[in-house]
Every structure is written in C-alpha cells, then in structure tokens.
Amino acid sequence: MSRQTFLQGALILMIAGIVTRIMGFIYRIVLTRLIGAEAMGLFQIVFPILGLALTLVTMGFPLAIAKLVAEAVAKRDADRVRRVLRISSACVLTSAALCMSLMYAFRHVVARYWLTDPRAYPTYLAMIPVVGVIAVASLYRGYFQGIQDMTPTAWASILEQSVRIVSIWALAAYFVRFSLAYAAMAAMVGMVLGELSGLLFLIWQQRRRARMDQIVPEPAYARTAEPMRATLRAITQLSLPVTASRLIWSLLSAAEPILVLRALGMAGVPLKQATALYGAYSGMAIPLLVFPTVVTSSLATNLVPAVAEAQASGNLDRIRHRLSQSITVTAMVSFPASVVFTFFAAPLTRAIYGDAQVGPMLAIMAPFVFMLCLQSPLTGILQGLNRAGTAMINSIVGGVVRLAVILVLATRPSLGILGVSMATAFSFTLTAALHLIAVVREIGFQMRTASVVRIGLASAAMLAYMLLVTYRAGSALTGSALLLALLGGLMIYFALLCSLRVLTSRAVERVPKVGPWLAAVVRHLPFAI
Incomplete structure (x- = not known):
C-alpha cells in the first residue's frame, strides 16, 4: 500500500468534509420537507442521548488507535499494532454491548423522564443499533487514520450521507402517512442504514488495502515484548x-x-x-x-x-x-x-x-x-x-x-x-x-512570518476589491451582487497566493482529481512557480 503524505491526507479529508457538509444541508432540507418541522423536532430530541452514549462507548479509543498504530508502524512493530487493535476492540465492543443493553432495558425510564415528548419513543428505539454500528466503525476509522490512509474514511463518509438521503426518500416519505412519530423513526432508520453502509465499506477496504502484511511486511525489523497491561496503559x-x-x-x-x-x-x-x-x-x-x-x-x-x-x-x-x-x-x-x-x-x-x-x-x-x-x-x-x-x-x-x-x-x-x-x-x-x-x-x-504576511496582503487585496465592487450598492446590496463580488475576490486571492509563492504548482498538483489542471493554471500566473 502506498502511503499518503501529510498534505495529501489532509486534502482528501478536507474535500470529503466539504462534500459531506453540503450533503448534510441537503439531507436536512429533504428531511424537513418530507416530515415537517414537528417530526424533525422528535428526531432531534434523541440526539443528546446518542451523543452521550457514543462518548461513553468509544471513550477516545479511535484517537488512541490512530496514535499508537502510527508509532508502531514507524517502528515496524506488527505485534504492537495487533495488541492495540485487540485491546481497543475488546473494550469498545464490550462497552457498546453493555450500553445498548442498558438503553433497551431502561427504555421506559428514558421515555418517562428524559424524552420531553413521548412521541420520540419509537425514534429512541430505532437509535439504539446506531451506537453499536458507529462504535465498530470508529475502530476502523482510527486504524486507517493511524496508517495515514484517509481515502477509505473519506469515501465512507460520502457513502453514509448518500445512503441516508436515499433511505429518507424511501422510508420517511412512506411512514409519514401513518404518524409523525413513525416518520421520525423512519428517518432514524435511514441513519442506521447509512452508518451500516459506511461500516461495511470500511471493512471491505481494510481487507483489500490495509491488511497487516501490507502495512508492516514480515519479518518486522523490531518487535516489542510489551505486556498487555502496558499497552492498555498507553491506550x-x-x-x-x-x-x-x-x-x-x-x-x-x-x-x-x-x-x-x-x-x-x-x-x-x-x-x-x-x-x-x-x-x-x-x-x-x-x-x-x-x-x-x-x-x-x-x-x-x-x-x-x-x-x-x-x-x-x-x-x-x-x-x-x-x-x-x-x-x-x-x-x-x-x-x-x-x-x-x-x-x-x-x-x-x-x-x-x-x-x-x-x-x-x-x-x-x-x-x-x-x-x-x-x-x-x-x-x-x-x-x-x-x-x-x-x-x-x-x-x-x-x-x-x-x-x-x-x-x-x-x-x-x-x-x-x-x-x-x-x-x-x-x-x-x-x-x-x-x-x-x-x-x-x-x-x-x-x-515563519513571511507566508502569513503574504496571505494577509492577499486578503487585504481581496477586501479592497469587494469593497470597491459593493460600494455603490450600499445597504441595497443584493445576494447575487454579493456572490459575484465574493467569487471575484476569491479569484484575486487565489491568484495573489500563487504570485506571491504561498501556493506553488507543485503543492496545488497534490489536490486529488483536479490538481494537475489547477497546477497548469498556476504556472501561467505572473511570478508563480
């Protein structure tokens, strides 16, 4: 497996983050229009419970996996990678099973004392499987982060949002005819299906491109005799x-x-x-x-x-x-x-x-x-x-x-x-x-202040252009005029970053898919390299 550079991994996650955030806006727009604001409120009521449950279940283990796996890979210590994964998986899976069991066992208590609207109860029940799915997926995300391969995580996020949106169209639009409670529950089921699709994709990617013999080829140069207790302490x-x-x-x-x-x-x-x-x-x-x-x-x-x-x-x-x-x-x-x-x-x-x-x-x-x-x-x-x-x-x-x-x-x-x-x-x-x-x-x-100063100069030029374009409009500035001023300002900002050599064609070329095309544009800008 070819490892990604630091900036390549960051760019992949950044692009995926922007895409999924835009899809998230679409998701909420579609959901609100299908089930209405009231059912949307029922859907949102259970989210604080989900956030608390996930915090208790994952317990920061994905981050620990990322750090410790990266250290072990740097030392070519396959044994420690396996120990970290075994211990983390055992802890997270045990806590997930316990948490889901308690959530189900005390479902009536939660419905009576926590849920402010009893109609949110079906959504709460549909939410319980999400805890286990996200918990398992977090282990794989931490592993891919540790080996510095961000592509599977990025594609998994996009796949999750896509399946979630399609599931809403298929489920919420049907169940809203029965009641708002079932419409909100159907939206949560869509979330379960989205997270499950992302998990299955991560499992497939791990077996295809990130097996242990691909990450740390045997025989490893260094092995540790670290006991399980020491590994657990490090986690x-x-x-x-x-x-x-x-x-x-x-x-x-x-x-x-x-x-x-x-x-x-x-x-x-x-x-x-x-x-x-x-x-x-x-x-x-x-x-x-x-x-x-x-x-x-x-x-x-x-x-x-x-x-x-x-x-x-x-x-x-x-x-x-x-x-x-x-x-x-x-x-x-x-x-x-x-x-x-x-x-x-x-x-x-x-x-x-x-x-x-x-x-x-x-x-x-x-x-x-x-x-x-x-x-x-x-x-x-x-x-x-x-x-x-x-x-x-x-x-x-x-x-x-x-x-x-x-x-x-x-x-x-x-x-x-x-x-x-x-x-x-x-x-x-x-x-x-x-x-x-x-x-x-x-x-x-x-x-190193040189780059930051140049970025500041490019930002000042962008501001000057936008103020000049919008000056005549004053308080009557329309959204379309603001959009045109913003796009023009960003083009000037990008061109100045390249001309001032904050961005180089070599750096821009690393952007996935569109990098070579952008690099060709950068090379034609004055003073750019």
Missing part, C-alpha cells in the same frame, strides 16, 4: 483525557443556553425574544463562523498519527515543520473568511437566512476566526505528543471562562446577545493561545 493515557474532555464539554454546552437565557433576562430581554436571539446566535451565526474549520479539522485528524510517528522516530524537526504547515494552511483559510464575515456579515446573513440581525453577532466573532481554526490542529499536535490531558485542561478553561464572561457581558442591557458573541470569541482565542503555549513548550518553535 488509556490518551483515551481517558479525551473522554473526560468531551463529557465536561457536553455539560458546559448544556449549561450555555440556560445561562444565556437567564443573562438576557437579567438584561431586561423578554423570554420569547431571548429564545429567538439565542436561536439566531447558535443556529445561524455559529454555523457560518465554524464552516472554515472543516479544513483545519481535517488537518487535526491527520496530525495525530503524523506527529506520533515523528515523535516515535525522534524527529522533532518534522513536528515543527508540521506545525508551520498547519499555521500557514490555517491562515490561508481563516484570513479570507474573517474578511468576509467581518465586513459583509449583514448582507451575507440577510442573503442566506433572510435575517440581517444575525450580522452583528457574526461580525463580532469574525476577526478571531484564525484562532478558532487554529484550535483543531494544535489539539491534534498535543494529542500526537501524548499531551491529551493538557489539551483537555485548556479546553475546559476556555469553556468555563466563556460561561463566566457571558454572565458578565450578556447581563448588560447595552450588549445583550452581543455579549455572548464577545464571550465566545474570547473563549476560543484563549483556548488556542493556551494550546500554542503548550505546543511551543514541548517542541519549541520559531514563527
């Missing part, structure tokens, strides 16, 4: 902090809406209006803000095994190089996003949501998009360095500080919901700064 050192972080973060996320509504009430905002404002913030402004993170999340996924492999080989220079690459890629994605979200927030949200009041919420957070996007790759580096506990503490500090700042700012009548946006921006900036300090302490780092 839990990474998995337990990740699990604890997710559980605590879930609690903090659950506390946020309660705190925000109370803070807005103290600021004199009526409850109905406060609920609408929080819905605009969390359901409209935040999804736009975090859209660029699809790229840096792909980087983070690929960084864990890449950093773990480099650390196992004692190559700190390679880790520093990965950090430098991550910062450059983060700047390339976040700088233009920050420009658009800051200066065109109102017309953008008006064009997308038909609601310009979301604009100020987005504009306050937009200047700090770089720090938001930088969180994921820095977390991946810390986890690859076996510092998952540090990443956990930093994230918890950021989350607690966010709640505290919300209580201070959102209670002011002059700020209200804008105080929540300020608190969020301060929180992810603080978390990213703490991550960066921790990484620099571990590996040392000298910032």
